[in-house]
Amino acid sequence: MTSLDEFRMETRAWLEENCPQDMRKAVTTEEDICWGGRNWTFKSEAQKQWLERMAERGWTVPSWPKEYGGGGLSGDEVKILKEEMKRIDAMSPLESFGIWMLGPALLKYGSHEQKLEHLPKIARGEIRWCQGYSEPGSGSDLASVQTKGVDMGDHFLVSGQKIWTSYADKADWIFALVRTEPDAKKHKGISFLLFDMTSEGVSTKPIRLISGSSPFCETFFDEVKVPMENVVDERGNGWTIAKYLLTHEREMVSNLDAIFGGSAGLYETAVESIGLDETGRLDDPLLRADIGDFLVDEMALTAHLAAAKDFHRAGNQLGARSAELKYLGTELNKRRQSLVVQAGGLEALSGPEENSGIGNQSASWLRSKGNSIEGGTSEIMLSIISKAVLRLPSLG
Amino acid sequence: MLLPEEAGGYDFGHRAAGLVAEEMGRNLTASPFLSTAVLSAIALRQAGGEHLSEWGPKIAAGEAVMALAIDEGAKHNPSRIKATAEPDGNGFILNARKRAVFDGYNADRLIVAAKSGDETCLFLVDPSAAEVDVERNAMLDSRNAANIQITNLHLDGKDLLCPLDKGTEVLEATLRSGRAISASEQLGVAREVAERTTAYLNERKQFGVPIGMFQALQHRMADLYCQIEETASLISAALRSIDTTSDSAEELTRAAKAKVAKVSRLATEEAVQMHGGIGMTDEVDVGLFMKRDRVLTEMLGDSAHHIDFLLKRRGL
Numbered sequence: 155m156t157s158l159d160e161f162r163m164e165t166r167a168w169l170e171e172n173c174p175q176d177m178r179k180a181v182t183t184e185e186d187i188c189w190g191g192r193n194w195t196f197k198s199e200a201q202k203q204w205l206e207r208m209a210e211r212g213w214t215v216p217s218w219p220k221e222y223g224g225g226g227l228s229g230d231e232v233k234i235l236k237e238e239m240k241r242i243d244a245m246s247p248l249e250s251f252g253i254w255m256l257g258p259a260l261l262k263y264g265s266h267e268q269k270l271e272h273l274p275k276i277a278r279g280e281i282r283w284c285q286g287y288s289e290p291g292s293g294s295d296l297a298s299v300q301t302k303g304v305d306m307g308d309h310f311l312v313s314g315q316k317i318w319t320s321y322a323d324k325a326d327w328i329f330a331l332v333r334t335e336p337d338a339k340k341h342k343g344i345s346f347l348l349f350d351m352t353s354e355g356v357s358t359k360p361i362r363l364i365s366g367s368s369p370f371c372e373t374f375f376d377e378v379k380v381p382m383e384n385v386v387d388e389r390g391n392g393w394t395i396a397k398y399l400l401t402h403e404r405e406m407v408s409n410l411d412a413i414f415g416g417s418a419g420l421y422e423t424a425v426e427s428i429g430l431d432e433t434g435r436l437d438d439p440l441l442r443a444d445i446g447d448f449l450v451d452e453m454a455l456t457a458h459l460a461a462a463k464d465f466h467r468a469g470n471q472l473g474a475r476s477a478e479l480k481y482l483g484t485e486l487n488k489r490r491q492s493l494v495v496q497a498g499g500l501e502a503l504s505g506p507e508e509n510s511g512i513g514n515q516s517a518s519w520l521r522s523k524g525n526s527i528e529g530g531t532s533e534i535m536l537s538i539i540s541k542a543v544l545r546l547p548s549l550g
Numbered sequence: 551m552l553l554p555e556e557a558g559g560y561d562f563g564h565r566a567a568g569l570v571a572e573e574m575g576r577n578l579t580a581s582p583f584l585s586t587a588v589l590s591a592i593a594l595r596q597a598g599g600e601h602l603s604e605w606g607p608k609i610a611a612g613e614a615v616m617a618l619a620i621d622e623g624a625k626h627n628p629s630r631i632k633a634t635a636e637p638d639g640n641g642f643i644l645n646a647r648k649r650a651v652f653d654g655y656n657a658d659r660l661i662v663a664a665k666s667g668d669e670t671c672l673f674l675v676d677p678s679a680a681e682v683d684v685e686r687n688a689m690l691d692s693r694n695a696a697n698i699q700i701t702n703l704h705l706d707g708k709d710l711l712c713p714l715d716k717g718t719e720v721l722e723a724t725l726r727s728g729r730a731i732s733a734s735e736q737l738g739v740a741r742e743v744a745e746r747t748t749a750y751l752n753e754r755k756q757f758g759v760p761i762g763m764f765q766a767l768q769h770r771m772a773d774l775y776c777q778i779e780e781t782a783s784l785i786s787a788a789l790r791s792i793d794t795t796s797d798s799a800e801e802l803t804r805a806a807k808a809k810v811a812k813v814s815r816l817a818t819e820e821a822v823q824m825h826g827g828i829g830m831t832d833e834v835d836v837g838l839f840m841k842r843d844r845v846l847t848e849m850l851g852d853s854a855h856h857i858d859f860l861l862k863r864r865g866l
């Protein structure tokens with residue numbers, strides 16, 4: 155038996171013993187997903203237990219180094235862990251912007267002290283992070299951010315406004331892009347700052363989405379005191395970190411479906427609401443053709459994401475390829491959700507308005523429209539690809 | 551490449567054969583690779599036995615051309631084979647009207663699919679027999695093909711490629727390999743025209759700038775690029791699944807064949823459009839790729855054919 159086989163057997167046994175029965179099922183509601191943080195209320199004792207047990211082993215962030223609260227697992231071992239979790243339908247113990255985005259950026263650019271301070275708290279689900287990038291005047295043109303940080307010697311005084319800050323009202327800390335070098339060129343004047351959302355001068359105001367929920371906020375900073383040591387990497391190097399972090403965000407968004415449940419619902423919904431003809435085919439040939447096109451594209455994307463994972467595991471950085479995955483994944487998810495609503499007909503269009511999306515067809519459909527906007531729009535992804543991959547000439 | 555070592559082959563597997571086919575797609579190579587080294591080789595390999603020992607080494611040495619005679623109408627549809635093999639004493643009487651038999655015009659042997667009762671069977675047929683009429687029918691992409699009429703040809707039991715009850719299985723495996731490898735060839739077509747088009751966007755100037763500066767073109771090329779790359783991953787997954795005899799091989803292959811047909815069509819159409827007037831001439835090779843693309847799409851089943859299969863498997 156190879157050491158990987160051994161690892162698989164041990165993992166299987168450990169999961170069998172430690173994963174609570176209640177945590178072995180598909181995600182069907184928003185509350186099934188544990189985001190952690192100071193204000194988190196666990197949905198159940200099982201959810202709490204599951205997080206604690208997994209965090210204890212560092213398996214909420216299995217690939218991170220042990221000294222920072224991770225599991226220290228190799229790429230192959232992480233893959234086995236995921237497979238074994240899937241085998242018993244185990245829910246993810248913890249999801250968060252800390253895991254998806256800030257963690258990888260800190261691992262690459264943070265100081266040892268910053269890593270020791272922040273990563274274990276992310277791993278244990280103690281601190282929940284939000285992302286302060288976009289501003290009212292700076293969306294796609296993110297490097298134009300105007301929120302300013304005035305140098306006061308041992309700290310900055312940060313003032314300005316962010317917008318679309320997902321879960322800002324629930325988060326404990328924020329990573330934000332702040333212009334700290336007013337005289338430097340556009341891309342060179344930004345620093346990547348970390349600060350506590352309970353700091354004096356921070357306030358948030360929720361924004362309601364078309365899908366009914368209010369997951370994101372306007373976030374205001376009024377002379378917020380941020381210690382100098384909370385700058386990640388060098389002052390003025392924030393854009394580099396911001397872009398690196400975005401590659402992780404984009405990779406994650408390309409595969410949202412894996413976290414929030416698959417397409418099985420589409421096929422079931424179609425058969426249930428339309429029925430089959432005498433040859434056993436869906437009794438709506440035009441919808442059937444659209445579903446068929448979708449199905450093939452979904453298989454292609456699945457293969458492509460798996461190939462990207464292998465590429466990653468082999469130690470490569472995705473770089474501009476994350477734009478490719480983000481574009482394909484989010485456009486496909488929009489098609490999926492639109493087909494679900496088409497298949498479900500009026501049934502899919504009824505139901506409570508107040509819903510996060512998960513487990514509600516119309517809310518999921520509406521929410522999916524944001525996929526090709528958040529983390530950089532599809533148009534911006536295509537521009538990145540034409541410039542960085544195809545090397546076509548560009549204006550800027 | 552796909553033949554076992556004992557039959558003179560290298561047993562390189564489908565992944566390697568896919569790479570070769572992709573290069574052929576890029577170069578528009580006209581060769582009996584698919585008909586002989588893939589379809590016929592896999593049919594022989596799956597069947598095993600004497601035919602493999604006799605013909606395997608000849609294929610491996612490049613001494614024999616063989617062709618699979620399966621299609622009977624304008625569209626590929628193996629579930630509707632009408633060719634018949636009536637039992638006759640120890641043998642059969644074969645009647646068949648086959649169309650679009652790739653490399654059938656100069657083949658040394660044909661592998662002919664026919665129905666014997668409910669069973670699908672495969673015969674090794676010598677095209678020089680008097681009962682076999684071979685009519686050349688070159689394809690739009692200058693691929694060599696033939697229409698073949700077989701009338702009351704008496705065949706021996708040993709002309710069967712494999713026992714009757716194995717025919718369906720051997721044919722399915724043969725088609726699976728052929729589809730996966732032809733998908734690779736079509737991927738080569740898509741990649742090559744897309745790269746040539748990208749190069750043209752950098753080179754051709756209008757309004758004082760390279761036309762690649764225009765976002766309306768950039769985004770279409772970037773979208774095409776993304777789709778080509780995901781198709782490449784799907785094809786790799788299909789080839790790998792055949793090599794590892796995975797349960798998902800059939801579905802992945804069908805999906806790959808369906809997907810590449812769509813993407814490669816988009817690639818060739820965008821190529822003509824983005825080359826402008828010159829794209830409509832033989833000055834550039836875009837038209838040749840377009841022709842090859844359409845023939846590859848029809849060969850061994852178009853998108854609709856395979857998507858229908860996948861949907862049925864999912865109960866809809």
Ligand SMILES: Cc1cc2nc3c(=O)[nH]c(=O)nc-3n(C[C@H](O)[C@H](O)[C@H](O)COP(=O)(O)OP(=O)(O)OC[C@H]3O[C@@H](n4cnc5c(N)ncnc54)[C@H](O)[C@@H]3O)c2cc1C
Nearest residue numbers: 285286287288293294318319320524527528529530531533
């Ligand atoms: C659900 C959701 C969650 C989000 N969460 C966060 C978060 O947590 N933190 C955060 O900081 N931000 C967040 N955002 C904001 C998101 O990053 C921005 O909305 C996004 O970057 C687009 O910016 P914008 O909304 O200002 O649109 P704009 O930049 O104004 O774009 C409007 C349209 O113009 C197009 N466009 C713009 N520039 C170009 C160009 N050069 N070429 C072609 N087309 C162009 C765009 O593609 C788009 O279609 C979130 C957004 C959504 C929808």
